[in-house]
Amino acid sequence: MYIGIIAEGKSDLAVIRNILRGKIRIDSSNITFLQPELYFDETDLHNMSQEQFSNWELVKQACIEKHKLVDFFSVEEDRYIILQIDTAEAEKINYEVERPKKPGNPDYSKILRNNVIDKINEWIENQFSEPIFYAITIEETEAWVLTIYTAQERDTCRHNDPKDELNRVLNRKLSKRDKNKILKCDNELDKFDKLSEKFRKTKYLVKYVNLNESFKLFCESLEKIKVE
Amino acid sequence: MLKRLTVENYKSIHNATLELSRINIFIGENGCGKTNILEALAMASASKALELNVEGLSNRGIRVAKPNLTFSSFTRTKPKNKIIINLEVQGDQDAKLEIPSILYCDNNDDIYSKWKDESRLYLIDETELHDNNDKRTETWLVHEVNKLTKYLIFSLSTKALRGISSESKRMPLGINGESLDILLSQFTETEWKQLQKYNYLISWLEEAYVDEKDSLKFKGHKLGRSHSILYFKDKFMQNMNNWFSAENTNDGVLHVWFYLALFISQKTPTFFAIDNIETCLNPRICRTLLKELTQLAKANHKQVLITTHNPSVLDGLNLHDDEQKLFVVSRNDEGKTQTKPIRLKPKSDERLKLSEMWMRGYLGGLPTNF
Structure with a gap:
């Protein structure tokens, strides 16, 4: 079995990898990063900002072009692709996903997730019979990571700026040593790998998914994967 | 031909089984265990040749360490004091032979400790096998074990190819590139003709020449630090001033010529490994060289295991041919080496070269931690 992840950024890759390890007990050597890893060389990156090589538009582009998916599936093996996209900018031009009413709506995450999945399938023109899974992070992947650190029992998707909330909680919760070790780490992949390493353990993961509906729905969808 | 290799408890290989073909390419990140796979075979080779001493191991290309560092060592795994290497070779008409090696040492902390093999199969001489107190003389069995005992890991260095260093005394070719000139001087006319067909791989090369009397040395063609008598003629330079000694010529031509000689000669091993075949070679040469070496391996009945870090090597590989295989080597979350063909x-819409598939992460074999 081999799983490829197409994600918005490196931090998302790290979190999804840890979730896969905890949820389906897959070894990380059977997970590969298809995007944004190795997409640009250093000459390209010289003239680009972080946002240009790490955002939902690149995920959309990969879906529309389809090459990455076709080429990844061309190897004879049980292969799966995880497409990660967040919903913070769902209303923007070119994304254009209808956002349901949020306050007091228990089905908010479910409806929004389904709307985004429909949009992705529109982009890939429903062309693949191979298994594709959708990591729709509402509103950002940080909301999923927040489930590890929050003291509250409510859905972490309620925060309009999960990045900011995660930073606030971490600054309060982490020891000085961990703050220096993790938060000041320049490598986003490494930083979020450490921040979300508890997802690798099934016993913790089952607890954390209850604190974010979109996280829970993604994990439930992974139950279709046949574990060797 | 070796069809299946099983290795247990050797360095980073906790337990791995590989179904091999004629040409076997191994890719994977640095330190994933590619060379350990090649070395495990060299351990079996040394055992069946009754050369399980430090010289017998290092002469085959093994990076010798004390036994405790040669056995697998993983946190949360109880260490074992035996290495098990099992080879399944297939002769003509599907006849099969298992060649087991169960290797251990009396003193696991002594780097000079002589290894021993619990299995009772080894080569007595070139015509007879000892097999559990029986002697076996079936030609194909003896032939297969003979092939194994001659197995080497070639890992070329430019100094050895130039004839400046000569650490390996293996004949006819040293494992670092030694003695290329001597082997070429022994080439038959047919072998020379075969070799010259590949002059095209080096765009400036007119021809190669072995100066058996070493007379060019006295005409200022080299300082004489090298004992190689191999010369290459540059097609763009003026006559009489266009011969380059192995001491002075570029690295690429020496590497290419070494591999060609290794695959063409009837005197070189028929079963061997090459570690980092891409060293000093242009990407396009890597691709074409692999394609040509594959044809030569088929014609001259060679079986080879090759490691590489250069994606373009993969473009010379035809994965729709059963005689060519690609393995991705990696270490799992516990650090144990694993392999995947x-x-x-058959009818994929894939439009990328294998090199690009590797670089884009579709095959694995890349670091993912940065």
Whole structure:
């Protein structure tokens, strides 16, 4: 079995990898990063900002072009692709996903997730019979990571700026040593790998998914994967 | 031909089984255990040749360490004091032979400790096998074990190819590139003709020449630090001033010529490994060289295991040919080496070269931690 992840950024890759390890007990050597890893060389990156090589538009582009998916599936093996996209900018031009009413709506995450999945399938023109899974992070992947650190029992998707909330909680919760070790780490992949390493353990993961509906729905969808 | 290799408890290989073919390419990140796979075979080779001493191991290309560092050592795994290497070779008409090696040492902390093999199969001489107190003389069995005992890991260095260093005394070719000139001087006319067909791989090369009397040395063609008598003629330079000694010529031509000689000669091993075949070679040469070496391996009945870090080597590989295989080597979350053969779907819409598939992460074999 081999799983490829197409994600918005490196931090998302790290979190999804840890979730896969905890949820389906897959070894990380059977997970590969298809995007944004190795997409640009250093000459390209010289003239680009972080946002240009790490955002939902690149995920959309990969879906529309389809090459990455076709080429990844061309190897004879049980292969799966995880497409990660967040919903913070769902209303923007070119994304254009209808956002349901949020306050007091228990089905908010479910409806929004389904709307985004429909949009992705529109982009890939429903062309693949191979298994594709959708990591729709509402509103950002940080909301999923927040489930590890929050003291509250409510859905972490309620925060309009999960990045900011995660930073606030971490600054309060982490020891000085961990703050220096993790938060000041320049490598986003490494930083979020450490921040979300508890997802690798099934016993913790089952607890954390209850604190974010979109996280829970993604994990439930992974139950279709046949574990060797 | 070796069809299946099983290795247990050797360095980073906790337990791995590989179904091999004629040409076997191994890719994977640095330190994933590619060379350990080649070395495990060299351990079996040394055992069946009754050369399980430090010289017998290092002469085959093994990086010798004390036994405690040669056995697998993983946190949360109880260490074992035996290495098990099992080879399944297939002769003509599907006849099969298992060649087991169960290797241990009396003193696991002594780097000079002589290894021993619990299995009772080894080569007595070139015509007879000892097998559990029996003697076996079936030609194909003896032939297969003979092939194994001559197995080497070639890992070329430019100094050895130039004839400046000569650490390996292996004949006819040293494992670092030694003695190329001597082997070429022994080439038959047919072998020379075969070799010259590949002059095209080096765009400036007119021809190669072995100066058996070493007379060019006295005409200022080299300082004489090298004892190689191999010369290459540059097609763009003026006559009489266009011969380059192995001491002075570029690295690429020496590497290419070494590999060609290794695959063409009837005197070189028929079963061997090459570690980092891409060293000093242009990407396009890597691709074409692998394609040509594959044809030579088929014609001259060679079986080879090759490691590489250069994606373009993969472009010379035809994965729709059963005689060519690609393995991705990696270490799992516990650090244990694992291997995976790559097969493409027969009618895939894939439009990328294998090199690009590797670089884009579709095959694995890349670091993912940065």
